[in-house]
Amino acid sequence: MATDLHAPPRHLIRPEILAATDALGEELTEEALREHIWPLFSRVLNRPIHPKLGRPEIYLANHSLGRPLDCTADDVMGALDLWYRDLDAAWDGWMEARDKFRALVAALLGVERADCVVPKTSAGQGLRAVLNALLRPDRPLSIVATRGEFDSIDFILKMYADKGWAQVHWVEASGGRQGVPCMTKADITGAVAAHNPDLLVVSGAFFSTGQVLEAALWEIAEFAHKADTLVLADLYHKVGVVPPCLDRWNPWIDFAIGGSYKYIRGGPGACWLYINPRHLDHDNEPGALRTLDTGWFAKKDTFKYERTEKPLLAPGGDAWLESTSPFSTCYQALAGMELMLAIGVERLRMYSIEQQVLMRDIFHGKGVDMFDPDPPAQFGAFSLLPHHNAPALSDALREEGVNTDARGKYVRFGPDILNSREELELAALITARVMK
Ligand SMILES: Cc1ncc(COP(=O)(O)O)c(C=O)c1O
Incomplete structure (x- = not known):
């Protein structure tokens, strides 16, 4: 039976946060927030x-750097305590935290499979993993991207173009409201139709103007899908702001990137790449989408230490994991996401x-x-x-x-x-x- 993806995953949320959010009542008011939620933030409020x-x-x-809960410091300290106390047995706890991080991001995205979420240390790292899955030896990648993408994304794309690995067609915003430039659906679908690219890179909410693409993102992604163009959505300014927008809400989006340091109060370094499940589970088949951004955590049976001549990948989204990754960033991001989901x-x-x-x-x-x-x-x-x-x-x-x-x-x-x-x-x- 399909789960109700709008219902908070209470089993992933700690009792302290649930007790506070359960006391809020139907409608959020400043009074209720002040009474029940502000005490969870005593450090940043004082x-x-x-x-x-x-x-x-x-x-x-x-919108730039979200404020952390008090218990975020305890979570990070808890990760370190494990290390001091358990030494190499700490890996078990750290892996659990990483899995919980994936599950919480999946819940925020409205995605049923947590393994579709691959931890990254930046949104740009997520973009590079996708570009490095699509690179072709015969010609540069053809990419359509908007001029509204964040600096990191813009810069990475320009570097690929500069090395001759990609040709990027930039989309200017032709629409506007009271002098604020806005992207229209036609700006983007027009560029996709004109260039028939391998990949479209587009924000779900634009960092400089705040413009949100809702239904238009669905329509753009569907249009691209029909044109055999893969779609990568940058959801950094959307996740935790606007309810879930992937999977059944937008099945056409192939990849999404985002991270924790803004609305979800998780600090820098706790970022992720979402991969649509239709690209998973075929990794060891010819022609499957496989990224060069890889490492031993992406291997089939990582801890068996087998060295097959051909790289054999782990099942599902784990095939997109890479080398040994930081663990404290996952801890750092847990409480913020729990609070967002609980409210x-x-x-x-x-x-x-x-x-x-x-x-x-x-x-x-x-x-x-x-x-x-x-x-x-x-x-x-x-x-x-x-x-x-x-x-x-x-x-x-x-x-x-x-x-x-x-x-x-x-x-x-x-x-x-x-x-x-x-x-x-x-x-x-x-x-x-x-x-x-
Ligand atoms: C829309 C958007 N994408 C990405 C980022 C961050 O990119 P990265 O994690 O590569 O530094 C930001 C940061 O402000 C952003 O606003």
Whole structure:
């Protein structure tokens, strides 16, 4: 029987987190979050007093580096304790944590098989594993990618192109809302039709604008699939923000990449590559998709130490594992994902949309006009303030105790469940003053 993929996997969530989230009630409110969830974050909520604010800085860069739970430190310490106590027997516990990491990411993605999720230390490493599975000796890979991809992805693709291993066709955004450039479905399907590429690389939510591709991503991926183009979706800004979007929600996506350090509060280094199950389980057959990014954990029967002349791969997604990988990053990412799943990404999404609408209203009331998308659900978990010198404005805000960041012509404000209305009002006041 198919499991309800929207139901939280309670067996993967620790009692302390379940007790807090079970007490929240139907609707998320600041009051309930303050009472039940904020105590799980005492360390980040009690940071040093900012000299100009007389209170800790107002952290609105949650879209950039998410705030960790208190128990994240205990989890990482627990991983080290195992090492001190058990020495080489610690591997068993570390492997369990790695499997739990895969299961939690799978739950966030709405994917039934946890082995479809392969731990990576960066999203870029996931991209390279895919490129290195597709490389061909007879010609460069043909790739369509959007100009909206994150710097790491953009840079890796350009390096492959520079070495002559790929030809990249870049898609510019032709659409826009109130001056914010947006990708249209036709921009991307048009490029796929024109170039008939091996691979399409596209974000599910764009890092600089926050534009979210929902139904359009399904349609684009289906279009690409029919054109025999594989699709890699960068979901870094989507996972933990928008409910699951793979497997039965979007069966056309072949690969997805993402990581933990933003919305899912897991710090850097805990990233992953998703591989659609239709590409798994054929690894030892001729013509199967197999990556050069490999190592002994991808071998069939890793611990038998057999050395067949032809590489024989482990079953399923384990065929995409590589060499000995870090373990502490998995521990570091567990609590954040458990919390997201226990609260429920749908509820978090509704709260985030309402909170951002409120924030934009408050700022508007102080004469600061942020980009106000209509409908708001077409954008992710941060809001944009257009400015001719966005990096300088963001630096000036930080000086005054409001922590944001800037990309291109925009300052990004990313409030979350740990921000109060009072903080948004203070941030608006300070922003208005700094912009004068
Ligand atoms: C959309 C997107 N993809 C990827 C990354 C990170 O890439 P990497 O893990 O290769 O550094 C980011 C980081 O901000 C991002 O916003």
